[in-house]
Amino acid sequence: MTTAGRDDAAVSRFIERFASALVEAGIPRMPARVFTALMSSDSGRLTAAELAEQLRVSPAAISGAVRYLGQVNLVTREREPGSRRDHYQVHDNVWYEAILRRDQILHRWESILREGLTALGPATPAGVRVNVTLEFFEFLQRELPAVLARWREYQAERREHQASRP
Secondary structure, X not given: OOHHHOOHHHHHXXXXXXXXXXXXXXXXXXXXXXXXXXXXXXXXXXXXXXXXXXXXXXXXXXXXXXXHHHHOOOOEEEEOOOOOOEEEEOOOOHHHHHHHHHHHXXXXXXXXXXXXXXXXXXXXXXXXXXXXXXXXXXXXXXXXXXXXXXXXXXXXXXXXXXXXXX
């Protein structure tokens, strides 16, 4: 046992296993490993050097990974005043925040799909396929706000319950 009473080998196994699951879902391997390493740190915040050491990779690999994670809004970069080192951070509500940002992407995709539907013709096999995709995204847009509201309620109830424990 080392860091905060944790078994570093078990933590490394967790990082690799969860990163593999993220890779299966379409996230590139190195960003998945970096994201999981950040989630696994108590602070949720590490420097590139700390990430490189923990994952046993080059700083260049970390640089590319955090660039990708920043683009998909899973990690933020912060610099302490007077420091030259960047810290990369994953927030506790990272998935909630990422889903909120996806709303903008869905709007853009819907607009492009409508253009495609006009270009392809709604009665063609391709047009039908594009229309089903458009309908799915429209459905998500209608349902997502209620799902996110239920999540906020659930979290508030859990915090209340935990606060009331002796």
